[in-house]
Amino acid sequence: MSAPVTALFRPRTLNDALKMRAEQPGATVMAGGTDVMVYIESGTLKPTAILDLWGCSGLRWQQSITGGQFHGAGLTCTDVLRSGQSHPLLEAAAATVGAVQIQNRATLGGNICNASPAGDTLPVWLALKAEFEVASVRGRRRIPAASFWQGYKKIDLRPDELFLGILIPPLFGHTHFRKVGTRLAQSISKVVFAGRYNPGVDACLAFGAVGPTPMRCLKAETALVAGAAVDDVVQLVREEIAPIDDIRSTAVYRRQVAGNIVRRWLTSL
Ligand SMILES: Cc1cc2nc3c(=O)[nH]c(=O)nc-3n(C[C@H](O)[C@H](O)[C@H](O)COP(=O)(O)OP(=O)(O)OC[C@H]3O[C@@H](n4cnc5c(N)ncnc54)[C@H](O)[C@@H]3O)c2cc1C
Structure with a gap:
């Protein structure tokens, strides 16, 4: 049975949200x-008070700014898909x-702060070298996506802070997103990949669902930029990821599939 919620806070502005937090x-x-609703229904979360950000307009905006693009935490996957202004990697992830x-309810901030290693947008932020903005009444902080997820479901967010949004810097290169699940819809990733490759300059091979946090394959990236053969890059990817057996898949399958995804993408370029 769900726990009784005795207080519900519904801020309309960011300032009110931060004060309530x-x-x-x-x-x-x-x-x-x-x-959150799934956790409450299953009894794994028993909140007595809820801070409901759904109506907080200060979190639901998107803007091109000097040096990149800002996405508010409250944007939903549907907002991303409708705007047509988001990075193609993010659109691809939002659509899955x-x-x-x-998609009509799932927010970017929720996907990031829920911190499931299988969250579909998570490798996208790594591939795009995004920065996250968080705030409290004490002020704002920027955190590189790469250091936000600190362990399984552990994030760099203090008890009085809210997640405000994501800054995507302008980056170049080929990009690729691929989710492998049991079905096309309503399926949690067995492996999810976001890649960016600017030949001779830099590369980012980021995976989700192959370790306790989303992760980059740094050795494989270095080898790729240095001109290593695709087979060698694939081998390094399979060595670097740290998948486990769980209800959705096995470590062996995930290693195989992760390498296949990278091989197909690089071969197609
Ligand atoms: C049927 C179903 C299918 C799903 N399929 C997928 C899927 O294919 N891929 C996928 O990645 N996910 C999937 N999910 C999970 C979920 O939809 C996503 O993780 C979604 O993005 C969560 O966003 P939300 O706004 O609903 O988060 P919420 O449930 O509202 O919150 C999630 C977490 O983030 C925290 N949080 C939210 N916003 C903020 C903020 N601004 N500041 C601080 N903390 C915050 C909350 O406290 C909570 O811990 C699925 C869920 C269901 C029920």
Whole structure:
């Protein structure tokens, strides 16, 4: 049975949201609720107070700014797909989250802060070298995506902070997104990949669902930029990832598939 929620806070502005967060650091933050509601229903989360950000307009905007593009934490996957202004890697990931009903509620901030290693947008932020902006009434901080996920479901967010949004710097190169799940819709990733490759300059081979956090294959990236053969890059990818057997797949399958994804993409270029 669900626990009784005795207080519900619904800020309309970012300032109010930050004040409420400071006053109620124990409240469960909820955006679209597609993860939180599942946890409540299953009894793994028993909040007594909820800070509901769904109506907070200060989190739901997108803008090109000097040096990149900013996406507010409250943008949903549907917002991303409708705007046509997001990076193609992000659009590709947003289109694979759940199905339309979930995409209408699932926010970028929720995907990032839920910190499931299988979250579909997570490798995208690594591939795009994104920075995350978080804030409290004390001020704002920027955190590189690469250091935000600190362990399984552990994030660099303090109890009085909210996740504000994502800054994507302008980057060049070929990009590729691939999710492998049981079905095309309503399926959690067995392996999810986001890659960016600017030949001779830099590369980013980022995976989800192959370790406790989303991860880059740094040795494989270095080899790729240095002109290594595709087979060697694939071998390094398979060595660097750290998949496990779980209810969705096996480590052996994930290693095989991760290498296949990279091989097919690089061969196609
Ligand atoms: C049927 C179904 C299918 C799904 N399919 C997929 C899928 O294919 N791929 C995938 O990646 N995910 C999937 N999910 C998971 C979920 O939809 C996503 O993780 C989604 O992006 C979560 O966003 P939300 O706004 O609903 O988060 P919420 O449930 O509201 O919150 C998730 C977490 O983030 C925290 N949070 C949210 N916003 C903020 C903020 N601004 N500041 C601080 N903390 C915050 C919350 O406290 C909570 O811990 C699925 C879920 C369901 C129920």
